[in-house]
Amino acid sequence: xxxxLKALAGLAGVLVASxxxxxxxxxxxxxxxxxxxxxxxxxxQIVSFNDYISIVIILITLFVLALLIIVVVKFNEKANPTxxxxxxxxxxxxxxxxxxxxxxxxxxxxxxxxxxxxDKNPAAEMTLKVTGHQWYWSYEYPDHGNFSFDSxxxxxxxxxxxxxxxxxVDNRIVLPVETDIRLLFTSEDVIHAWAIPALVAKxxxxxxxxxxxxxxINRPGIYYGxxxxxxxxxHGFMPIAVEAVSKEAFKRWTDDKKKQAAGPSGVEVAADAxxxxxxxxx
Amino acid sequence: MAYAAxxxxxxxxxxxxxxxxxxxxxxxxxxxxxxxxxxxxxSAVLGGGLSWLIRLELAEPGIQFITDFQFYNVMVSAHGLxxxxxxxxxxxxxxxxxWFLPLMIGTPDMAFPRMxxxxxxxxxxxxxxxxxxxxxxxxxxxxxxxxxxLSNIEYxxxxxxxxxxxxLHLAGASSVLGAMNFITTILNMRAPGMTLHRxxxxxxxxxxxxxLLLLAIPVLAGALTMLLTxxxxxxxxxxxxxxxxxxxxxxxxxxxxxxxxxxxxxPGFGIVSQxxxxxxxxxxxxxxxMVYAMxxxxxxxxxxxxxxxxxxxxxxxxxAYFVVATMVIAVPTGIKIFSWIATMWGGSISFKTPMLWAxxxxxxxxxxxxxxxxxxxxxxxxxxxxxxxxxxxFHYVLSLGAVFSIFAGFYYWIGKMSGRQYPEKLGQLHFWTxxxxxxxxxxxxxxLGVQGMPRRIPDYPDAFTGWNMVSSFGALVTALxxxxxxYVVYRTLTSGEKCAANPWGEGASTLEWTVPSPAPxxxxxxxxxxxxxxxx
Ligand SMILES: [Cu+2]
Numbered sequence: 001x002x003x004x005l006k007a008l009a010g011l012a013g014v015l016v017a018s019x020x021x022x023x024x025x026x027x028x029x030x031x032x033x034x035x036x037x038x039x040x041x042x043x044x045q046i047v048s049f050n051d052y053i054s055i056v057i058i059l060i061t062l063f064v065l066a067l068l069i070i071v072v073v074k075f076n077e078k079a080n081p082t083x084x085x086x087x088x089x090x091x092x093x094x095x096x097x098x099x100x101x102x103x104x105x106x107x108x109x110x111x112x113x114x115x116x117x118x119d120k121n122p123a124a125e126m127t128l129k130v131t132g133h134q135w136y137w138s139y140e141y142p143d144h145g146n147f148s149f150d151s152x153x154x155x156x157x158x159x160x161x162x163x164x165x166x167x168x169v170d171n172r173i174v175l176p177v178e179t180d181i182r183l184l185f186t187s188e189d190v191i192h193a194w195a196i197p198a199l200v201a202k203x204x205x206x207x208x209x210x211x212x213x214x215x216x217i218n219r220p221g222i223y224y225g226x227x228x229x230x231x232x233x234x235h236g237f238m239p240i241a242v243e244a245v246s247k248e249a250f251k252r253w254t255d256d257k258k259k260q261a262a263g264p265s266g267v268e269v270a271a272d273a274x275x276x277x278x279x280x281x282x
Numbered sequence: 283m284a285y286a287a288x289x290x291x292x293x294x295x296x297x298x299x300x301x302x303x304x305x306x307x308x309x310x311x312x313x314x315x316x317x318x319x320x321x322x323x324x325s326a327v328l329g330g331g332l333s334w335l336i337r338l339e340l341a342e343p344g345i346q347f348i349t350d351f352q353f354y355n356v357m358v359s360a361h362g363l364x365x366x367x368x369x370x371x372x373x374x375x376x377x378x379x380x381w382f383l384p385l386m387i388g389t390p391d392m393a394f395p396r397m398x399x400x401x402x403x404x405x406x407x408x409x410x411x412x413x414x415x416x417x418x419x420x421x422x423x424x425x426x427x428x429x430x431x432l433s434n435i436e437y438x439x440x441x442x443x444x445x446x447x448x449x450l451h452l453a454g455a456s457s458v459l460g461a462m463n464f465i466t467t468i469l470n471m472r473a474p475g476m477t478l479h480r481x482x483x484x485x486x487x488x489x490x491x492x493x494l495l496l497l498a499i500p501v502l503a504g505a506l507t508m509l510l511t512x513x514x515x516x517x518x519x520x521x522x523x524x525x526x527x528x529x530x531x532x533x534x535x536x537x538x539x540x541x542x543x544x545x546x547x548x549p550g551f552g553i554v555s556q557x558x559x560x561x562x563x564x565x566x567x568x569x570x571x572m573v574y575a576m577x578x579x580x581x582x583x584x585x586x587x588x589x590x591x592x593x594x595x596x597x598x599x600x601x602a603y604f605v606v607a608t609m610v611i612a613v614p615t616g617i618k619i620f621s622w623i624a625t626m627w628g629g630s631i632s633f634k635t636p637m638l639w640a641x642x643x644x645x646x647x648x649x650x651x652x653x654x655x656x657x658x659x660x661x662x663x664x665x666x667x668x669x670x671x672x673x674x675x676f677h678y679v680l681s682l683g684a685v686f687s688i689f690a691g692f693y694y695w696i697g698k699m700s701g702r703q704y705p706e707k708l709g710q711l712h713f714w715t716x717x718x719x720x721x722x723x724x725x726x727x728x729x730l731g732v733q734g735m736p737r738r739i740p741d742y743p744d745a746f747t748g749w750n751m752v753s754s755f756g757a758l759v760t761a762l763x764x765x766x767x768x769y770v771v772y773r774t775l776t777s778g779e780k781c782a783a784n785p786w787g788e789g790a791s792t793l794e795w796t797v798p799s800p801a802p803x804x805x806x807x808x809x810x811x812x813x814x815x816x817x818x
Contacts, residue, residue, distance in 0.1 A: 028745035033729040035665075046665050050732075053659065057652035064619065064648045068641060071626040075562070076633065083563040084628035093568055096620040097613060104609045107659065112602045114661040119598040134437075165343075166743045185595075190432040191528060193593060193668060197734035201664035204594045206529065207431060208522025211595035226743075228668040228736040229593075230425045232432060233351045236739030 024221030026198035027167055036197040039218045042118045043199060049110055056103065118201060121214035124182035128175065132185070132192030132205035132227070135234035139173050145258040153237050166236070167224040172243040176250035177217045185211040190232060196225030196240055204229055217244040298803050309395035311380045312801060314402050316699065318376030321406060322369050322688075323771075328413075329364030330764060332357045337723075337757035343744045354740040355423030356416060362426030363446070366546065367453045368409050370680065373688045374549035375457070375495075376402065379464060379488050381699060385794035385801060386482050388473030388810040393466040397459050404456035408449045415445035422446045425738060427535060428509070430520040430528045435513045444513060447506045454499040454506075461495035464488055473793070475812030479573070482792045483566060486573050487552025490580045491545050497584070498541040505534035529594055536587035544583045546680060548576060550687025551618060554640045556792065557694050558622050561637035562629025563789035568621045575614035575621075582611050592660040593667045601660040608658035615651055619644060634786075635709030639690035642717050643683060650678025653728070668738075671731025677724045689716070689767070697785050701800030702778030708770050715763035722756025 026036055038044040074080065129140040133150075140148040154168040161168075175181060185194055187205040195202030202225075203213045217223075225240040245253070298304055308314050336357055339348050348354045380398065384391055392398050415422055419440030424433045433443050468489045472481070481489075508519040509531065518524030520531045559566045566572055586608045592601055622644055631637065653675040657663045666672060689712075697703045726749035735746045742750065784795035797805045 028733040028735065028743055030745045031748045032733050032745070035732045036734060043665070046661050049659075050656070050662050050665075053656055053662070057656060060652055061648055064623070065645060067623050068645060071623060071629075071631070072633075072641075075626060075629050075631050077630045080628070080630050083630040085564070086628055087565050087567050087569065087625075089567075089624070092620075092624065093571055093617075097617060100613050100616040104612060104655075107655070108606060108609055111605060111659040111661055115601055115605065115659075116598050118661060118664075162744050164743075166741060190437055191429060195668075195734065195736070197665070201661070202593050202667055203664070206594060208527065209529070209595060224743075225734065226736050226739070230355065230429070230432065230668075230738045232423065232437060233355070235355070236351070236736070236741055 024219065025164075025224070026196075026221060027164065027224040028197075038198060039221065039223065040199045040215050041218075042114075042201065042215065043197075045114050045117060046201060049114055052110070053107055056107065060103075118213070120212055121180050121182060124180045124214055126176075126179060127182040127184060128173065129184045130186075130194055130205060132187040132189075132194070132231070132238075134189050134232050135227075135238040137169075137192075137194070137227075137238060137240060141254065141257070144254040145261060147254075147257045147261040151241070153239050164224065167226070167239045167241065169239055169241045172222070172241040174243050174245060174250060174253050175215075175217060176247045177220055177244050179247065179250075180214060180216050183213045183215060185213070191229050192227050192231045192238070193229035194225070194240060195228040196223050196242060199223050199225075199242065202228050217242070220244050220246060307399070308402075309391070309399050310803060311384050311392050311395070311398065312699075312803070314398050315377050315380030315382075317402055318372045318380060318405075321402075321409065322373035322377055325364050325368035325372070325409065326764075329361050329369050330761075332361040332364070334757060334761050336361065337754045339740055340742070340750050341754035342751065343742060343747050345741055348740055351740050352420055352423045355425070355738065356421030358738050359422045359425050359428075360412070360416060363412060363422075363450075365680075366426065366542070367450070368405070368412070370546045370684045370688070371457065372405060374546070374553075374684065374691075375460060375464075375488070375491060376405065378484075378553065378688075378691050378695065379460075379491075379549065381801075382695065382794055383464060383467065383485055383488050384471075385698075385797065385805060386485050386792050387468065387471065387476055388793050388806050388812070389467065389471040390804060390806050392463050393471060394463050397463055401456045401460040401463065404452050404459070408452035408456060411445050411449035411452065415442045415449060418442060418445055427532075427539070429535075430509060430512065430531050431522075433509060433513075434521065444510060447510050447513075450506055451503060454503050457495045458499050461492035461499075464492040465496070468492075473806070473810045473812055479570065480812060482552075483555035483569070483572055483576075484549070484552035484792075487548045487550075487555075487576060490576050491548045494541045494545050494548070494580055494583065498538045498545070501534055502538035505531060505538070508534075529591075532591050532594060533587070536590045537584070539590065540587045541580075541583045543676075543679070544579055546684045547687075548579070550643065550684050550690075551576060553687045553691040553694070554622065554643050555625075557636045557640040557690055558625050558644075559791075560694075560786050560789040561634060561640075562626045562631050563787070564625055564629045565791070566621070567624035567627075568617075571617055572621050575617040578614045579611060582607065582614075586611065589658060589660075589663070592663045605658055605660050609655065612651070612655050612658075619648060619651075634693075635704065635706060635713060636690050636694035638710060638713045639686050639693060642713065643686040643690060646678055646682040646686065646720075650675055650683055653678065666731050668736055669731035670727040670735045670737055673737050674724050674727035674731060677720075677727075682720050682724065686716075689713075695794075696774055697778075697781030698794055698799050698801055700775055700778070701781055702774050703781040703785060704770055704774045704778060708766070708773065712763060712766050712770055715759060715766060719756050719759030719761075719763050723753055723760055724756070726750075726752045726756075 026039060035047045038047045126143045129142060131138045136150055136152040138148060138150045149171050151169045151171045154170055156165055159165050185203055185205040187207045192205040193202045194205055200215045203211050221244055223242040227235060227238040339346050419442035422442050431437060468485060511517040512519055518526040520526045520528050555566055586604060588604045589608045657675055693704055693709050730746055730749050735742055781799040783798050784790050793810055
């Protein structure tokens with residue numbers, strides 16, 4: 001009886017997670033022109049830095065455009081029949097060398113600060129290991145009993161919500177919110193790249209190497225991404241989907257997975273049950 | 283005997299072999315230049331046609347007509363390889379370089395005319411091999427970067443990749459021979475009085491380009507050879523588990539690949555400099571600054587390669603170095619932009635077609651340049667790496683930069699090359715339709731990129747539909763505009779007005795405008811003397 005209740009609670013937890021997922025699904029939006037809304041500290045910094053640098057480059061471009069318009073209006077052959085012979089102005093030449101240097105310094109300093117911030121997180125609380133395959137991803141949870149599962153794109157025929165076509169997978173990665181998570185990447189065959197625009201800057205999964213990055217997810221939701229390194233015929237069809245849930249729901253989920261992994265039918269079943277919300281595939 | 287033979291040849295001056303012998307056996311820089319232009323145009327139809335098919339496939343979500351995704355990847359790869367090695371380089375270096383470098387420095391021909399012939403025919407052989415690579419197997423679906431392990435024999439069985447490797451080897455050999463020829467010609471055969479600091483900027487651009495080719499291509503050749511033996515002879519330079527590393531390929535490839543970018547754009551800088559000065563009726567502003575800006579772009583271009591590899595797992599310190607080094611390039615590039623504007627400033631500008639293309643080049647190069655500064659920042663680069671943002675960036679600097687400079691050069695020099703002037707109205711129409719088309723085509727790709735659309739995919743999530751449709755519409759406009767260009771070529775060659783020796787007036791001060799149009803088979807039989815000649 002108690003056991004059944006627990007199972008029910010577990011189911012409820014998953015349901016809550018799916019409801020939260022309805023609240024936030026980070027994916028590309030039609031006609032959008034800006035970054036997807038960042039939901040991790042690293043992406044927040046990257047996007048705000050990009051906002052800053054965008055202002056700089058738009059101003060530079062408009063400045064050059066303004067100069068070109070002035071030249072076209074004032075110095076066409078009708079407006080100015082006799083050309084000047086001026087070919088030097090030391091002050092001007094020094095200015096257009098030094099001012100760009102100053103602008104670049106103003107860009108470079110915050111740039112490199114973010115670069116080191118996003119590098120590694122020695123205080124990570126848990127690890128997710130990501131392996132790229134032609135053409136799907138597999139995930140391992142070394143800190144939670146080392147269970148693993150494959151994550152394959154849901155084919156178009158089984159997709160109900162068209163906005164996640166080519167983005168939805170059969171088994172989403174489940175991760176806790178507000179937790180520093182170490183991410184390890186490798187590949188079993190060719191080079192792939194793991195990218196979730198709202199959460200992590202992309203990093204390559206290279207055979208024979210392990211790359212490291214980290215993520216801290218701000219709030220529950222589903223986050224979508226796609227493989228971003230040409231990896232062969234089905235490169236466009238190996239998406240990534242993370243389901244971020246509360247720490248409690250995550251603990252229930254991993255406990256479940258551990259139990260299933262220990263069970264007689266092993267990993268295959270575990271992989272199957274890891275599918276929180278979407279229909280079957282493969 | 284040898285003397286007698288060369289004496290006979292000397293008697294032959296003014297005459298030249300006719301029929302196919304004139305072209306196949308040609309040692310004449312103008313004929314070889316023309317053949318390079320023709321190859322470039324044919325390749326442009328092929329490479330541009332592929333890009334048009336790609337945009338057609340991407341016009342709407344879902345699969346339109348390409349059901350074989352390997353074929354899609356082959357088209358993407360072939361488009362890149364053809365555009366880089368068989369369209370842009372042959373037009374700018376082989377075409378305009380061969381035609382105008384000897385004319386501009388006042389020498390009768392290149393230093394090694396027969397080697398010039400070999401360069402050209404190696405390129406043709408390379409093109410044939412590349413086309414064959416698509417026919418002999420399932421094609422090269424690796425992208426133009428040919429990254430292993432995808433390009434290894436396990437993932438690309440069959441001879442396609444080997445054919446592509448041999449094709450690039452021949453194209454590389456062709457380029458290196460051409461580079462040696464250009465360097466020798468420029469350093470040894472300038473007319474009396476033309477010191478290095480009096481050379482037109484186009485000649486400077488070709489000199490620096492030639493040095494970049496000479497130093498970068500051998501590295502590519504080495505890497506290609508290693509890949510070839512990995513594929514066929516059991517070596518493991520790029521194979522993990524056997525002591526190799528696929529990242530090594532990326533270092534070698536980009537050590538060539540980044541200078542390659544400047545190899546494609548520096549000749550364009552040179553052409554634009556000549557045109558801006560001619561049509562502003564002013565000498566170039568800050569000539570020495572322009573020269574040394576190009577020299578420093580060439581130097582720094584060799585030490586920034588890993589900014590193409592920010593996501594492969596380099597340490598942050600390594601990436602920090604490449605961030606800084608890459609941003610340094612913005613400084614000499616800025617000097618060039620501002621010097622062109624300063625050249626126009628105070629000028630008396632006539633907006634003939636070549637000038638329109640040159641001004642279009644300057645503006646679009648700025649747009650592509652500032653997104654380059656964005657991408658120099660590893661932090662942002664890794665969030666948009668391998669997305670359409672990068673596609674937009676490099677098409678702004680290459681498709682809209684290098685290709686605009688090719689069109690600028692075409693309209694500027696076609697009178698000299700063919701003896702007939704292009705139709706002005708049609709030329710301007712070609713410019714404006716192209717300008718609108720390419721911006722519609724490439725600007726929305728920035729938006730797709732920041733939203734996360736990966737490059738090299740045949741289908742995309744539905745949210746990307748809107749901007750992809752705009753982009754494909756832009757491709758339609760650009761394609762129509764290119765058809766118009768071929769009509770302009772046809773009209774020029776069949777019914778263009780006879781062109782004077784110097785159709786541009788006092789602003790055109792370089793030596794090619796002192797010889798008749800079309801430039802005779804042999805020019806500068808008497809060495810021109812340079813007094814207070816160009817630029818300074
Ligand atoms: Cu992949």
